[in-house]
Each structure stands twice: as C-alpha cells, then as structure tokens.
Amino acid sequence: MSQVSPLYEPSAKDIAFLKEQAKAVRIEILKMLAEAGSGHTGGSLSAADVATALYFSKMRHNPKDPAWKERDRFILSKGHAAPLLYAVLALSGYFDKSLLNTLRKIGSPLQGHPCSKLLPGVEISTGSLGQGLSIANGIAMGLKMDGMNSRVYCILGDGETQEGQVWEAAMTAAHYRLDNVCAIIDNNGLQIDGHCCDVMALEPITEKWDAFGWHVIDIDGHDMKAILGALDEAEGIKGKPTMIVARTVKGKGVSFFEGKVQYHGMAPTSEELERALKELE
DSSP states (O other): OOOOOEEEEEEHHHHHHHHHHHHHHHHHHHHHHHHHHHOOOOHHHTTHHHHIIIIIIOOOOTTTTTOOOTTTTTEESSSSGGGHHHHHHOOOOOSSSSGGTTTTTTTOOOOOSSOOOSTTTTSSSOOHHHHHTHHHHHHHHHHHTOOOOOOEEEEEGGGGGGGHHHHHHHHHHHHTTTTEEOOOOOOEEEEEEHHHHHHHHHSSSHHHHTTTTTTEEETTTTTTTHHHHHHHHHHHHHHHEEEEEEEEEETOTTTTTTTOOGSSSSOHHHHHHHHHHHHHO
C-alpha cells in the first residue's frame, strides 16, 4: 500500500526514485512484448510516467489485499496498453514478475486486453475504446453513496476521445459533480490510423473539457514533478471532476520508437529489444 501522503512537495530523491521506476516499467513492457511477438508498444511507453506516478506515489492501494475497500481505483480505458498495466502491477507486487513472460499466450491471465476475472489488481476489463470513463463515473458515484473518500483515476488515449461515449461521460461527471474522478489523456498525437489531427481533430482539447465543466490541467506527461503536481492539484478540486491533459510522445524512452505510428500495434523484434534495452539501461 502506498504510504505517500497527499498534497506533498516531492523531494529530488522522490523524483529520482520515480524516474527509475518508470525506466523499470518501460524495460518490462519491452521485454514482455518482444517475448509475445505482438502487442501495443507505443501507447504503453507513452503513458508509463503517468502510471508510475499513480502506482508508486499517488494512489492508495495494497498489493497484498487487491480488494481493500478503501483503495483508490484505476481504470485503463485504453485497454490495448495492457503491457503498461501489467508492468506496474507486477513491480508493485500484485503477482510475480515472471508471469510477464506469458503475455498473450494461451492460458495466461495476461491477455491482450486486461481481464478483471483473471488477474489481481485489474479493476475492470477494458479494450473497447470509449467506455472507461463511464465506468469510472459509476464507480465514483458508488463510492460517494457509500461515504468513502477513495478516488478514481482513468487513463484515456487521445484517439479514444473521438468516441461519442467519452463526451456523454464527460457531461455525466460534471453534472453529478464527481470531484473524486481524475481522468488523464495520454495525448501522444498518434493513433492506429496516423496522426490524430488527420483522423479527427481533437484540439482545442483543453478548452473542450473546460467547456464540459471539468477542471483542466495541461502538463508535460513525461515531467514527473509536473505529473505529481497535477495529481495533487486534482485532489484539491471540489465540486467538479479533473482532466489532466498529459502531452506525451508515442514510444517514449526508445529513440527509434518515438513518434512512430507503426509501433502503435507492433512489438519489438529481438534485435530491437536489445538496442532498446541498451538505451534504457
């Protein structure tokens, strides 16, 4: 269970620790994808810093008791980034790290998209894009009805916000004043079919969420101090949900994956893995 208290000023030591954890997360993502021979590389790497900040600093959770009633909830709405979720869960202690080698293999609980029935720490099965924020809203409303202070965090892809259900959920969260919801857009600018702006323009993204009644924070999604600051700011907002627009780079951490749309849904080869690990290590 995370012991970091909310609304704290991170020290240089805290930031250094989280940066190392993010590096470890990226290494595990690459290794499991290369072993599987398929999966989503770019979007798993781009959201690694945000997920690391959540699991190793901000969120209240207990790997020894995944169903702990007072835990914060995490919804990976962009379910194709399952390798990211599996990496942070394994490194947090939810299951043995050796299980990561079974990604996408027959009989493995580590399916191509997260399955809550098979793996401890997975709150909800996701994969069909556009649904995660609605689920987060429902959980948040239930927590409020139960008088609990737990928070709900939800990571969405930027291309995912082209789904109409996302905007229905945006209205719902604002209407019901769900201030225990903090959503984060992994705004890396690329989706399976190319640049998001070419497929369906998203900008002005911050103004849109503001118009829908959300508190909006725009940050560099790879700046750990900015991420922690945004998460703290979100926790202090009352009466409305918060959207953090995290400006990220697809494939972040490996120079020859960065900004490459072809690595949206392509795993590294053994040769690419070797080169990538040299860069990260």
